[in-house]
Amino acid sequence: MAKSSFSYQSAWLNGYSTSIPDVDFRRSTDPVIMNLDSLEFSPVYNFVTINNDNKPSITPTGVGFFLVNVSLSTKGATNDTIELGMSYDGSLSKMKLKWQQKGGNFWSTNYNTIIKITTTETEKPLQFLISSTIQSDVKLAITSFNLSIIKLY
């Protein structure tokens, strides 16, 4: 009998924060790595927090394929078109989420992807990158950030 993906489930994480530092991409369209220092994890199993180039992040302790879901709400950044993506060890997922800000109003959206973790070297981070297509003068405030990751295999 064929086994299901979750027969190999051996790592998961749920992280939440309402105090992630503002994303300061002002006067630039370059991606900014999100600072995940304030994320609180519950439950979490077989992940560690790491500090990579002063960018607090997380990484799994084992190899495999991981399903990542992010639900976040933001405000600020005028009416810019924002792009959210993620990377592992500097390698970007092809999946991007694009949305448009609503100035001072909250805007809530979701991002998902499957990523491949190829090493148990836990200094290699999972990172989320945010960029703006416009050189806005207003920072992006992350009003809530909910992250769930589960190992598929």
Add this chain to the structure above:
Amino acid sequence: MSNIGNFENIGVAFGNWGLTTAEPFVVNILEQNVFVRLTPSLSTQIQNNISISNGVVNINDNGIYMIQYVNSFSGGVNDQFMIRFTQGWGLGADPTYYIPNSLVRFTTKGTNFWEVQNMIFVNLQPKINSLAELVEGQEFPSSNHTIAMEVANRQDTSNIKIHSSSLIVTKLL
């Protein structure tokens, strides 16, 4: 470097596809209320034992599958659009059957982006119309399945643009 192991042949199935172009993908809608396939725009991030070809997701085992997507759209003039999934039975079958309860309705906001996301579970099993089909010597119903994502405009024939998209299919059981 650690080895992920021999996962290809033991039934573990998942895939993630999405829009990877900088420019939006335009879905041409020529007729009101007629569904148009949305998935031809998608390319592969990762896949194992599930594949995509010409916008059709090919699944080669029966089971319970989780389907989730996030799409951001613009277009229409406050038109009400619909997204749904369809399925087909058999290897390479045209997925023309509506998956019940997969329909999502939303209204676009002209040139502003609008994000639509959903997550559903589907039970993909062989199609058997009657026991009479299971007669000796007849081929057993296929365990291959196909699914596709479609979009329609309820109120107009305005095209819709996809600015970002991510589709995930994971076999749960």
